[in-house]
Amino acid sequence: MTWLSQNLHIVWGLLADHLLLSVPPILLSLVISVPLGRLAAGSRRWRTPLLTGTGLLYAIPSLPLFIIIPAITGFALRSPATIITALTLYGCALLVRGAADAFASVPEDVRLAAEATGHSRWASFWRVELPLAGPVLLSSLRVVVVSTVSLVTVGAVIGTASLGTLFTDGFQRGIEASILTGIVLTVVVAVVLDALCVLAGRAAMPWRRTVSA
């Protein structure tokens, strides 16, 4: 506790860095994956390449990906852009499948009924399919939130500041309190962001009282 009180300003800064690295990939992967998931659910031709591709992407370990991305994109190794790109790719790898499952869970009858009542394809997507796919989509988004928050810490070993810096610093200088603080805060950030997702889900889908993980 003395360590924490003496280093509070550093910890706050790292917490802010951590949030700035974890929130953008979560939002980006959601925006990218929903249309891709809809495409995979609606067309047999797109389904296999999209799901196989994202599945294999997810198999690539995070640390090597942090090093491969700068070589391809030209981003600086320690720049936030590298971490955000890598974590967006992971997020999409999980969410495209999740979104495809979510849209596939919308009954065909409902889609036809929307068409019969004069909804355009665009209106049917926004007003019928997306709300119905919402709960399943939300449960995969929650997985993405928790794993993204945890993966951001890996960036610390290549020198990108986040709560993971508390692990690398603490390890090199032999301060257990630093590492423990990092672990506790990372879990807290994950739990808080997850809870925000659930609350947002309740606000957006008031007809749905409970959403399971």
Add this chain to the structure above:
Amino acid sequence: MNLVLDALAWLLDSANWDGRGGIGARILEHLGFSAAVVAAACAIGIPAGVAIGHSGRGRSLVIVLTSGARALPTLGLLTILGLALGIGLDAPFLALLVLALPPVLAGAYAGVESVARETVGASRAIGMTEWQLVRGVELPLAAPVLLGGVRSAALQVISTATLAAYVADTGLGRPLFEGLKTQRYDMMLGASLLVALLALVVELGFQLVQSAAARRAEPHRAPSGARERISA
């Protein structure tokens, strides 16, 4: 793309492959260490998961463990154990075991749990003992899902074994970190490409084994890859 060519040149230079710290030795080290961790996780997780799935007792334990493990940052676990246990393979072994156990346990549990109640009832009705039921009915039917859990664990361990080089001198993470410290991008990127390739090969290998198990468990149905992965 020059960086990638440099990395390939590093990978293809035979001088980098030989000897104790060579690429060849590092690959074997990486795979051997990962296999040992996964084997340990299976030795503990499969019996425990099958017991929970068979008896239906302790379900909440599986749920708490799997969702908790997803939030736990691997690097934090590695470094805290590294400080506590000192330099050597003990800390990464334990840290990776903690990561590998939940997916194996969850896979074994979910596989056995998913066996139809009528099938279990029918097996008892024709006079099978509990042990025969587990070995002859539940395990083969659970195999595809169970293997899905082992596959998640194996991939996660292979990924994280790279990170383990941060606290111990082992595996393909070693040249990666050495390149990082000495500003040698070719070495760092070469090692990264190799780990990524290794993970993809293992992933594809497991896909084949898993679909073979699915064909055996349910010959009349099209094989479906049951899968669940947690962060690495």
